[in-house]
Amino acid sequence: MPVENGKCRITDPPCLLLAGTGLLALLAIVYDTTIPFSLALTSLIALSLAIKILYNYKYIVSIIILIVGSAWLLTFTGNPRLGLLGLILTYLASIIASARAGVNAGLAVFSSSSVPFIVSFPAQAGGVWNPDAIRLASACCVLMAGLVSASLSGKMHPLSITIVAPLVAVLPPQAAASSTAIAFMLAISTAEAIKMVGCPFSVDSGLLFYGTITGIIGVLLECTGLNVLGIGLWATGFLLQLAGVLIPPLPLRSRAS
């Protein structure tokens, strides 16, 4: 459903999905509080972003089916490595969707932010945080961040990233720090991607910069063991970064006047 001049009514699917996003965020708060929450929030924000970028709910629905399917698979089998299957599917979907640059950017942002969320399902099973799953999440982030920059810049073949990703998965990195740092890389490359595909946003470098600084402080605190505060600042930083890449243009009417 293409939206004319970026204008939509509350009954239109993008608006309903946006409202649903808020509701899901509230549910996420009620049922979960720590790391999966920040990942869930990230996914939900990315969903809003994707809706705005794509202007087309069909893509979103298909992506959601894909993501939920992968989540179900992971939860059902309890094997985080099966997440790779979801990754491959997402990767294939993005190649198919790359016929439209805007679609590719939206898809990449959404899926890259959602994959850690999926991985967090089995990782939290039994109340034990699974280091393997975290490594896998980090790998997923690398893969998707690479996918965004590679497919949009044309400087690197997406396949090279696909080879690098499993290497990260077998390394024993500082889990939270690595995955967060990668998420920041992703956000910055996304900003570039959005600029390149000419989506209806401008980028505010100041917000992006201070968002990154805030997020890094969060990561440092997280590494020193101050989890709640660390996650809070990480999420604040991420939100500021997103705000930095979503600066809206002036409405058409005011531009005309």
Add this chain to the structure above:
Amino acid sequence: MNCVKTGSNRSPTEDAGTQRSMIKMGQSRLLERIKLLLVMTKPTQLALLMWTMYGAYFIGGGSLNLKTLLLLFLTGLGSAGGVTALNMYIESDIDKIMPRTSKRPLPSGALSQKEAIAGITLLILVGTIAAGLINKWVMLATLIGLYFDIIAYTEIAKRSTEWSLLFGSVAGSMPALGGWAAATGKISLPGVLLAGIVYVWQPLHVAFIHYYYYNDYSRAGIPTIPGELGTGTFALLAVFSVIMVPLILFIFIVFEKYGIITLIITIILVIKSLRKIKLFSINPSREAAREMIKYASPLVGVVFLLLPLEHILAVSVQLKLLF
């Protein structure tokens, strides 16, 4: 700047004097910048948000612990104020177009973009840390506020749909939820209901402001409910909004077993507001909208003033019964 001399033939006393005056100038410039930054937090609106936050804190049974009260103040100032300032930063292009907002620190050039964003980030950082030091639920409330105000409302919805205020209102209700979470250490139904009271009241208030400044919003190309849906539908929505306040308050009373006095006074205010809405729908005018803004504004303030008092009363009665 005649106090600054160049050359190497200055005495040490002169150098020290120059240094002192430069430090003084720097300090006054910094103070001026801080004042401008505080203007960007919209102090009147911030005061009302703080009111709901402290109100919810005391309704939740919060103690007069100075440390918590100070942390709550920093949370409100940093998060609610910081997010409002960030909103103003993002919308400085629109503020330039609207006569009402063209004199704000950013469009008027009194504060540079760089200074503003550095100060705003610092404010938000202070707010998040203070919230985190209270408990994780308060911090979550601040994060939801940041998300809904900046991303969902300002950046995604405001310039494309007249229903944007439904997203913005979520952010406005978060201080109340944060206050409740600070007192109880959790997010529970009564806290959500308190936030709900602020949530349903806000569209009423904001939509009348939209009506009052309709020309400004129209010039900036921002869709508003009065502009897009017409006065009739707008008045109906206002009725719905105002009726929801005592209704949610009633549900709160069912769960918490106190608040009858607040409910009675709220119903009186609501009846008066409904009369004003009726007058507005018969003869819509800027003056009638202004009257309505005046009437609607104290509604939430009254709820968050009386309900804490009733809570204290209820607790003292319970204590008397116990002993």
